[in-house]
Every structure is written in C-alpha cells, then in structure tokens.
Amino acid sequence: MTENKGVLIYGELVSGRLSSTTTELLGCGRRLADQLKEDLCCVLASDAVGEAPGQAIAFGADRVYAVEDSALKEDQADAHVQVAEKMASEASPRIILMGQTPTGRDLAPRLAFRLKTGLSTDCIDLAIDPETKLLQQTKPVYGGNAHALFTCDIMPQIVTVRAKAMTPLEGDDSREGDVIPTTVDIDTSVIRVRIVEKIKEEVTGVKLEDAPAIVSGGRGIGGPEPFKTTLKELADVLHGAVGASRPPADNGWVPEAMHIGLTGKIVAPDIYVSVAISGASQHIAGCSGSKTMIAVNKDPDANIFREASFGVVGRYEEVLPALTKKLNELLAG
Ligand SMILES: Cc1cc2nc3c(=O)[nH]c(=O)nc-3n(C[C@H](O)[C@H](O)[C@H](O)COP(=O)(O)OP(=O)(O)OC[C@H]3O[C@@H](n4cnc5c(N)ncnc54)[C@H](O)[C@@H]3O)c2cc1C
Numbered sequence: 122m123t124e125n126k127g128v129l130i131y132g133e134l135v136s137g138r139l140s141s142t143t144t145e146l147l148g149c150g151r152r153l154a155d156q157l158k159e160d161l162c163c164v165l166a167s168d169a170v171g172e173a174p175g176q177a178i179a180f181g182a183d184r185v186y187a188v189e190d191s192a193l194k195e196d197q198a199d200a201h202v203q204v205a206e207k208m209a210s211e212a213s214p215r216i217i218l219m220g221q222t223p224t225g226r227d228l229a230p231r232l233a234f235r236l237k238t239g240l241s242t243d244c245i246d247l248a249i250d251p252e253t254k255l256l257q258q259t260k261p262v263y264g265g266n267a268h269a270l271f272t273c274d275i276m277p278q279i280v281t282v283r284a285k286a287m288t289p290l291e292g293d294d295s296r297e298g299d300v301i302p303t304t305v306d307i308d309t310s311v312i313r314v315r316i317v318e319k320i321k322e323e324v325t326g327v328k329l330e331d332a333p334a335i336v337s338g339g340r341g342i343g344g345p346e347p348f349k350t351t352l353k354e355l356a357d358v359l360h361g362a363v364g365a366s367r368p369p370a371d372n373g374w375v376p377e378a379m380h381i382g383l384t385g386k387i388v389a390p391d392i393y394v395s396v397a398i399s400g401a402s403q404h405i406a407g408c409s410g411s412k413t414m415i416a417v418n419k420d421p422d423a424n425i426f427r428e429a430s431f432g433v434v435g436r437y438e439e440v441l442p443a444l445t446k447k448l449n450e451l452l453a454g
Contacts, residue, residue, distance in 0.1 A: 337363070
C-alpha cells in the first residue's frame, strides 16, 4: 500500500486567479508541510486555469496539478469531486485542505465519503502533533462558545478551513515549483445540478471581507436609514465598510450579504466597531478574528463588552456622530 505523504490543497479560482481563501490555505499548507518535511501540492481545476498555477507556486506550493476541462466551467461538485478523488488517489496525501467556502462545503463531504475517511469542517487552527504526525484540527463548537480539538487517524485527513483564519505568505515570484498539466476523464452524465442563473452581489465601496475597518449595526439601530447615514459616515472616515448582525438583514434593512456571523460572513478587519449589537455568540463567531473591537451599546451589561477591547456605554445616535466628528478633526489636524 502507498504511504500517505504530503499536503494537498484543492484550490479555487476567481476569474482565472487564485481566490484569497486559496492563498490562505497555501500559507497554512506550507507551514504544515515544512513541519512534516514533506511536499505541498495544489490542484487547480477549471475550464481555464490562466496564471493561477504560477501564482500558487509563488504563494508556497511545490507542485501544482493543473486540470483544464470545459466540464469544470460551472462550479458543480459532481464534476469537481471526480477530479478531487482522482488527484487524491494519485498524490496519496496525508492531509487535504479545502476552503470553508460554498464549493468546499459542497465538495469536502462527498470526497471524504468516497475516500472512506473523516472530515472536520470550519477549522480555525491546524497543527501537526510532533509525536504522531497527526493533524490537530481546532474548530468552534456550540455556536462559537467553545473550541474543540479533533484528530483523525484514517488517511487522508481532510479539513475545510474558515476564511481569514490563516495568513497567506507574501507572494514570491522567484519561488520554484512544478506545474503538471493533468487530464481527468470527467463523466458529465453524473452532473445533476444545472446553473440556471447567476446573480452578482452588488458592492459599492470597499468589499466587506476585504475592509480594514467595519462599522456594524444591530437590531438596536432601529431601521434601514442609519446604515446609509450615521454608520456609513463613520465607515467612510475609517476607509471601511458597513456590516450588520442578522436581525437587520432578516428585517430587510440591509442586504443579506452584509450580515456577519455563524450563518453570514466571517470577517477579520483591523477595527470592528459594533453598534447596538448585544454580542450573541452566533454574531461573535463571524467577527472574533478582528484585531480591535470597539463596542457602542446603551446597555452596560451587554455581552458585547466582554468581547470588545474598548467600549462606550451610550445611545449610538449621540456617540457615533461625536466619534465621526472627532476622527475628522484629528485627521484634518
Ligand atoms: C442557528 C442560529 C444562527 C444565527 N446566526 C447569526 C449570525 O450569523 N449573525 C448574527 O448576528 N446573529 C445570528 N443569530 C442570531 C443571534 O442569536 C442573535 O439573536 C443576534 O445576533 C442578535 O442581534 P443584535 O445583537 O443585533 O440584536 P439584539 O440582541 O436585540 O441586541 C440589540 C442591542 O442593541 C442595543 N441598543 C438598542 N438601542 C440602542 C441605541 N439607541 N444605542 C445603542 N445601543 C442600543 C441593546 O442594548 C441591545 O444590546 C443566529 C441565531 C441562531 C439560532
């Protein structure tokens, strides 16, 4: 039997370039492969892989399997799982990493089932046990209230990794590696999903996931208007974006894409200003990676103050305009 060795990443592309989650996986995969003193390889499968294989090497891969096939044009898991299964069988890795993305969530369980192994989803930390060489997989449980550590002694060990949980390496175009064009016979007759329509998310200004600062509003904001005025004005001063907890999205005050948390977006900005948000664990699950959290809430006992580095007890209608004004003065001076 072949010995399982190395780390394999099943990467994702956005318009012919590596997705940001894939660069994060490569940073993490490089660290794990170095600890194991084994190779890091990456599978890139699409109808056209463009410059992404070279990019994957610059971001840490030793070897890239480039699979181009028109059947991979739409991201159907029924097609990708055939590629992933074949590459996993050929490369025989010890570890397979995928993003906790819509594609990764769809693909990883199918792949784990086909390879008769386990799967940990939504991991936020990964390390190698120096004695057993097994992957220590940390993931939030109970809605983010606790972290649990898992290991799996069946090979390959498959995990999906939460966006922004890992740091990418600096891209280095002088790094060397091999790009191996690979053909996989994809049986299109088993593709059961048909993409009927794609609706592009409308983004004006900074994208929430990439924003260095986020001003996020909760149910206590009371309606849609302040998201466009009071919160937006502060976000603009910070060169950031406006986000929300789930109730404003459920109430239709803001688009669904702005909702942060367990069932929404995961963000990790430098500054997260939480405004009129109580601090439920399901919300914190989406913003706990923020470097500095500032909370504004009229209730001094709100849970958000346990999470925040700085807090202001007061009505946001008074606190936010004063904060925006002061920041503008400081920036002007
Ligand atoms: C399975 C599941 C998944 C979930 N996923 C998510 C998720 O992804 N994201 C998410 O956010 N929630 C999620 N929730 C909901 C979550 O449990 C909370 O209900 C939600 O986060 C509460 O939102 P909130 O803090 O905006 O509202 P509330 O809990 O109602 O808090 C409003 C806060 O505003 C303050 N306030 C009111 N008026 C003012 C004012 N004028 N000035 C200052 N402060 C004021 C109040 O003191 C209060 O603390 C989920 C729940 C479940 C069960």
